Amino acid sequence: MLAQTLTLTDFRNVERAGVELAPRLTFLVGDNAQGKTNALEALAYALTLKPLRPARLGDLVRRGASTAVVDVSLTGPALPWQIHVEVEAGGRQVLVNGKLLRDPANLLGAVALVAFTPDDLALVKGAPELRRRSLDRFVFQVQPGHLRHARDYQRALRARNLLLRRLDRDRRSLDAFGEMLAIAGARLMAGRHLGISLLRPALTRRHRQLAPDGGELTIDYRPALAGEEAAAGLDESAASERLRQALQEALPLDLARRQTCRGPHLDDVELALDGVPTRRFASQGQSRSIVLALRLAEADELRRARGEGPLLLADDLLAELDDGRASALLTTLDAIGARVVATGTRLPPGLSAATAGCAIYSVRAGRLSRAN
Ligand SMILES: Nc1ncnc2c1ncn2[C@@H]1O[C@H](COP(=O)(O)OP(=O)(O)OP(=O)(O)O)[C@@H](O)[C@H]1O
Ligand SMILES: [Mg+2]
Structure with missing residues (x-):
């Protein structure tokens, strides 16, 4: 499905604003701290129910207002x-066509979405959790069941860890949660294998385009379970058996450390x-090309899997890019067929009020006005 319009009320510093999303590119331009990222975040939030930046629900509500819509x-x-x-x-409520949405999973797949934010640079050098989350978010969109497997795994993991922390460590319950981990974990790993195998060729190709002299970029799954690399080709029941075994072997360690020490939550x-x-050496500029290549590869594969170009949200799209690289990037986005909503403190080279398929909004003190 395609996102067409966005309306914000009392969201962050925006009291009220409406945006018509253009077929190719909607660009929000303005000085620092005016509300560009806020508007982009509103769109991301409505489609994923996650803010673009770490935030408490109350942070999303305009100061002085009680409800953001x-x-x-x-x-x-x-x-x-x-x-x-x-x-x-204190909470949020989602209505789709006037009906209360009970399971967010029913919303998440509606629009294929790729988001690129300055915080994503941390993917290159930061904690593994960031990379796991990024990969899982991509896999959810090509294989909706992945979301359920990830949640089942997280739920079993929390329950098992809770049990390990309590003094009464009932073996039967530990085994029961271990069994749930083995089943959901094997599915989670299979989804991650699939995601990496889809992304691998596209990522290398896209990186070569963005940084022709930048070396060959590769992506690999590094499962936490020793020997699991060899197990990539295992069917689901063999993979759960591997996990079951690993949990058994690590039980004394788990009991000593009071947490689950093996499994795909450490991938x-x-x-x-x-x-x-x-992770060990990338420069700032290299990190940028790497993350951009990753998001472009996701967009390529989402387009292939779903038959329509994804919605690409790009916060501060052109930061640190010179004009040549910036226009090459825009040409690439056009070629992918992604519908782009981007922000920046200046307009991309070549983009003007007359450009077909594009909308420009200027953002000032939380007010958005259409410039073309
Ligand atoms: N809940 C809120 N109520 C009121 N103002 C808020 C709220 N949350 C954030 N803001 C304000 O919104 C402004 C920043 O908006 P935003 O992050 O969208 O800036 P930006 O236009 O993207 O700027 P930059 O170019 O620096 O990224 C800040 O001044 C911040 O204090
Ligand atoms: Mg911003």
């Missing part, structure tokens, strides 16, 4: 959707340039 309309081959999200400090994804892990 975001409305997004979607069109597609079937019925149009109206997403209506209300956020208060990593390795990015490497010419075979050397980027």
Whole structure:
């Protein structure tokens, strides 16, 4: 489905604003601290129910107001959707076509979405958790069941860890949660294998385009379970058997450390340039090309899997890019067929009020006005 319009009420510093999303590029331009990222975040929030930046619910509500509201309309081959999200400090409510949404999973797959934010640079050098989350978010969108497996795994993990922390360590319950981990964990790992195998060729190709002299970028799944690399080709029951065994072996360690020490909650994804892990040496500029290549690869594969270009949200799209690289990037986005909503403190080179398929909004003190 395609996102068509966005309306914000009392969201962050925006009292009220409406944005018509253009077929190719909607660009929000303005000085620092005016509300560009806030507007982008509202759109991301309505589609994923996660803020773009770490935040408490109350942070999303305009200071002095009690409820933030975001409305997004979607069109597609079937019925149009109206997403209506209300956020208060104490909770949120989502209505789709006027009906209360009970399972967020029903919303998450509606629009293929790729988001690129300056915080994503941390993917290159930061904690494995960031890379796991990024990969899982991509896999959810090509294989909706992955979301359920990830949640089942997290739930069993929390329960087992809780039990390990308590003094009464009932073996039977530990085994029961271990069994749930083995089943959901094998599915989680299978999804991650799939995601990496989809991304690998596209990532290398996209990176070569963005940074022709930048070395060969590769991505690999690094499961936490020793020997699991060899197990990549295992079927699901063999993979759960591997996990079951690993949990058994690690039980004394788990009891001593009072937490589950083996399993895919410790997986990593390795990015490497010419075979050397980027975690150890990537420069700021290299990190940027790496993350952009990753998001472009996701967009490529989402387009292939779903038959329509994804919505690409790019916060501060052109930061640190010179004009040549910036226009090359825009040409690439056009070629992917992604519908882009981007922000920046200046307009991209070549973009003007007359450019077909584009909308420009200037953002000032929380007010958005259409410039073309
Ligand atoms: N809940 C809120 N109520 C009122 N103002 C808020 C709220 N949350 C954030 N703001 C304000 O919004 C402004 C920043 O908005 P935003 O992050 O969208 O800036 P930006 O235009 O993207 O700037 P930059 O170019 O620096 O990234 C800040 O001044 C911040 O204090
Ligand atoms: Mg910003």
